[in-house]
Amino acid sequence: MDPLIITCLGLLGLLAVFDLYVGVSNDAVNFVNSAVGSRTAPFYVIMAVASAGVLAGATFSSGMMEIAKSGVLVPSQFTFTEVLIIFSAVMVTDVLLLNVFNSLGLPTSTTVSIVFELLGGTMALACLKVWTNELPITDLALYVNSAKALSMIMAILVSVVVAFVAGLVVQFVMRLLFTFNYARAYRILGGLFGALCMTAIVYFLVMKGAKGASFMTPEMLEWLKTNNDPILLAVFGISFLLMQGAILLKNANIFPFVILAGTFSLAFAFAGNDLVNFVGVPLAALDAWHIFSAAEGADPSSFMMGQLAEPTTASSMWLLLSGVVMVGTLWISKKARRVIITSVKLSSSSRGGKEQFGSSLPARVLVRTTLHASNMIQQFLPASLLRGLGSRYVPRQYKPGEIELPFDEIRATVNLVLAAALIASATSLKLPLSTTYVTFMVAMGSSLADGAWDRESAVYRVSGVLTVISGWFLTAFSAATACGIVTILFLWGGTWLMIAGMVVACALLVKSNFFTKEEGLDLDDGREISEGNRDAIFTKLEAAVRDNVRETLNIASGGIEGLLNQDVHSLRRLKSDAVKLFDKATEQRGEYYTMSTNANAPKADRDARNFYYRACTNMKEVAHELRDQIGVSENYVANSHSAMTGSMAANLGKLAHLLRTMDPTMKPDECRRVHELIDEAQNEYLAQFSQEKISLRKSELFLGKLIFTREMLNRFSMVKFLLAGLEEQREEGLYQADADRAKKQAGAASS
Template sequence: MDPFLLTALGLLGLLAVLDLFVGVSNDAVNFLNSAVGSRTAPFRIVLTVAAAGVLLGATFSSGMMEVARSGVLMPEKFTFNDVMVVFCAVMVADVLLLNLFNALGLPTSTTVSIIFELLGATATLAFWKIWQAGEPLADIGAYVNSGKALSMIMAILVSVAVAFVAGLVVQFLLRLVFSFRYEKAYRYLGGLFGGIAMTSLFYFLIMKGAKGASFMTPERLAFLKDNSDLILWSCFIGFTVVFQALITFFNTNVLRYVILAGTFSLAFAFAGNDLVNFVGVPLAALDSWHIFSAAPGADPAVFTMEGLREPFAASTGWLVASGLVMVVTLYCSKKAHRVIRTSVNLSSSTRGGREQFGSSLPARVLVRASLNANTLIRQFLPESVLEGIGSRYKKKTLQPGERELPFDEIRACVNLVVAAALIASATSLKLPLSTTYVTFMVAMGSSLADGAWDRESAVYRISGVLTVISGWFMTALSAATLCAVVTLLFQTFGMGLMIAGMVVALVVIIKTNFLTKEKEKSIEEDEGIAGGDVETIRTLLKEAIPVERARTIELLADSIDAFLVADAQKLTDCRDAAVDLLEEVSVARGNYYRMALYQGTKADRDARNFYYRSYSAMKDLAHGLRDQVSVTENYVKNSHSAMTGLMAENLKQISAELNRLKADFTTERAQALLTLLDKAQSDYLVQSNAESVSLRKSELYLGKILYTRELVTRYQMVSFLEARLNFQA
């Protein structure tokens, strides 16, 4: 056996493992965000439930593996060497592309990625073969399975509209039934709702998805088909009765069970539909090798791969092993947690918080059009109908210490059940539906129906949706293009470059995912402060003020030092750090608006005012620091003249005094620095009279003096506010 070929197969296996890691990091949001957003259970429990769903769902994905084998390429038109070029190029391009999107923290579609990579590689190799053979370009249809590829692409596009409308309609109807204050209706209808939800999940996952399982026999499938009505009615009646009894006699919250079951089901459906995106190509390559090996003495450059059209059942062992890799990724991937936060933020109902995306012109146009349409509709509907609908959307009053969730349990159930049903249906039809498209658009539809997109947040939410969807379509273009280029290189330079390319992909993925240390926030970390009581605020300010003060002073001193030696790179680093500081302080100050939702005592309200004033001062300083460092950075990068004489010497002394103040912020130290600043300003007048000092240099120098003075006085005020708060018992 050719050692190069064995090496290529081994590298494909390693890339499959890493592709699973990168892909699941990207797609974990699909089945975790609803349970995380509703905080129905601790994150570890949610992960465990999802892991069980992924592991079992992997064994139901056997039927989907045909997509990689013959869903895009016509195997009888390609030789063994050809398909190995295609499969290797697809894996290299796929791993690198998904890793890039993960690094940007954007959800994207692994399904779109794999399909368009297969299309790009197959079409490129087909054009190569047509050109070599002197055939007309019209013969491209004989090489590319355009009918199947088009049906898969159309299924993905249609799923966007179907998922959004389904989430919108189902959520709107359920909100009319239950309202936001659903405790009363839940007492009487909770069992029925739970029974319908659980039966729907069972039907779509087991009844519809069973034929894709690697361990299902024709006899078992026939039994499910012949007894489907009896099984479904038994499930519905059984779940309804049990849930209603739990509600009535034990006051149990069965919605949590539905959410956890939905999380399991969506993870199950994800693994069943999307596993082909990660291991389908390596398994197809392995199967190609088995087919070729069964023909001793065959020439790999001539032997064609009709065998890939034969019925195929993936080994249960390979599927379970793939599921285990996915489970490990769920627990270990930090990037998965970052993508979850993106999706939860976009569908959050929380008002007044920080939005993840800015506004855009298309979003503004859509919001304005929607407002005009809403005004028009309200003119035709009776006032009684509008009042009735409005009464169902009145939220319950939060109790002291109670946090407003990104969305409640009713919406979490809708997100999970509707998405799982749509994905499982596509799996039963052997269509590689984009789980990212479906779950994201269901969540967006349900959040719109729930009033989460109010006038304060709609333009930012729509901008976020447009940004993410644009990323998906950019995936299609970039995947096809990248894979076409890689295929052309592999076909031109042969097996040596194929192995080198896979090694490079392995090195890049290992370095970016395993060797780069990165501070990540816990998925359960809350940026808010419960009810904003006086003790919590006192403790927070005591811990936060010294840290923020030290960071601000240190960045200012470092930027002055970098400016004096014209270190542009150090100034760029300082500017980036100042931007991060401003972002963090802005988020912390935004917690005040959450505190305002709670009544509390007069002492609590006074403490919140201290909190707001302290963080407003620190935010203004962080904003000024960012501007100061940016101006200094541009000054150095534009190669303007350096500071000299008294001005340079004073800046050195200011930097040194800042470092002393950072270590010991006392009244004496602060006064010493203010005195030095007075001297520095007087010395400017002396130097400017003795020599010509440019306006740009003068403004930079005086700006640093002014900002440093403001920093000292503002933090003295913050210390005074903190002292007053501590004195107030």
């Protein structure tokens, strides 16, 4: 056997491991976001349950492996070498494409990527064969399993609409039954709701998914089919008795159990349906090698792979090992947690936080059109009906200091169980349904039905959905095009280029996934809701001011140095840091609205909140101006404008040094030296301007730096004054409290 072919197979296996890592990093959001968003259990418990579901579901994915072998290409029309080229190109393209989307934090579809990569690689090679052999263009249909490919693509597209509508309708009905304050309805309907969920989970995962399990025998499948109704009735009856009994007798909360069961089921369905996306192609290549090896003395460039279309059962060992890799990825991948943030925030009902996406024209038009249509419909509906519906949507009132969840347990359960049911149904039909499409659109439909998209957030949420969906279509186009190009390159370059391409793909993935710092999971963006009392506000504001001043001084001084050194890469990095600082300052000021709004709170606490708002407003304005200043400097250097010279360069260098060495407490002597330097720099600029020609663009940039620095010092001085005033009030309050306490103790002793 050619050692190069063995090397290719080994690298395909290694790429399968990377594809599992990259793919699960993308798709982990599919089965953990609902449990994470509802805070139903600690994160490690959710991950443990999801891990168990992935391991179990991996063994049920055997039937889906046929998709990679004969779902798109017609094996009898390709030689062993050509099949190996297509499979290698698919894997190289897949891991790199998914890694790009993960880095952007966008949940894309691994199903779409693998299907369209197979389609693009097959079509590219088929077109080349037809063109080389001067065959009619209609012969392309002989190389592509068009009927199966079309059914898969249609199933993926239809799933978007079905999942969204199903999530919308089911969540609307559930909210009408339970409302947001569902304590009363829960005691009556909780057991029935939980039993229905558990029955649906067993039916769709076990009863319908069993025929895809690698260990199921025909006798076992027949027994399940014969006893289908008794099994489901038993599951429903036992679940209802146990759950309703726990509710009535122990006042237990069954939702965490149901949500974790739904997490397990969705992870199970994900592994059963999507495992083919990651290891199906390498396993198909392994099967092709076994077929070729059995034909002793065969020429790989002429041996046709018709036997590859014959149905086989994937080895349970390979499936279980794949499940182990997927579980490991769940625990170590930070990119997986980054994608979770995107999906949870788009479904969130929380107020006061920063939206993940900005607005867009299509979203504005869509929201405005929907509002007009809603107003027209309301005119034809009875007022009593509208009042009745409105009473079911009265939001839950949170206590001061209580963290508002992205969504509650009702919506989390609907998201999990409904998505698992739809995915498991497709798996039983051997359709590679996009789990990303289904779970994301179910979550979007349920959030819309829940009123999470109000007028304050609708445009941003719709923009986010349109962005993600456009990313999916971009995935299809880019996957097919890129894989087609890679296939042609591998065909022309031969085995050595295939090996080189797979090695490069592995190296890039190792670098981007293991040697790049990634942000961790932070669903609240660092927001901590304060109770709004004076002491808590002072502690929070003191820490915020210290950190903000330090970061601002570092970025401002670095921006000046980057401008003087003409270092565009440093300026781009600092611009990103400035944007993050502005976002952080915006969120800190937004905490003002989450503090206790008790109108009867002591005057000292109300004053402290006002101090907090004014101080944070000043810090936000500084961060905004700093972001703009760094952006102007970056554009200036990127456009290769002339560098600073003479006294302008010298004074900017001195200014950068003073800012770099300034104490974050903003000592008066240091601030005075900076102001004196700014005055001196402005005077020397006028002298230099009179002696040489200085462009308007350079002058604006130089003077802008000076004005920004002066404004920054003035605003931070105001922040320092506000913080000092708050501290003085706090100390007076502590002194008065000590005096009152001593007076009471003295009175008690005398009595």
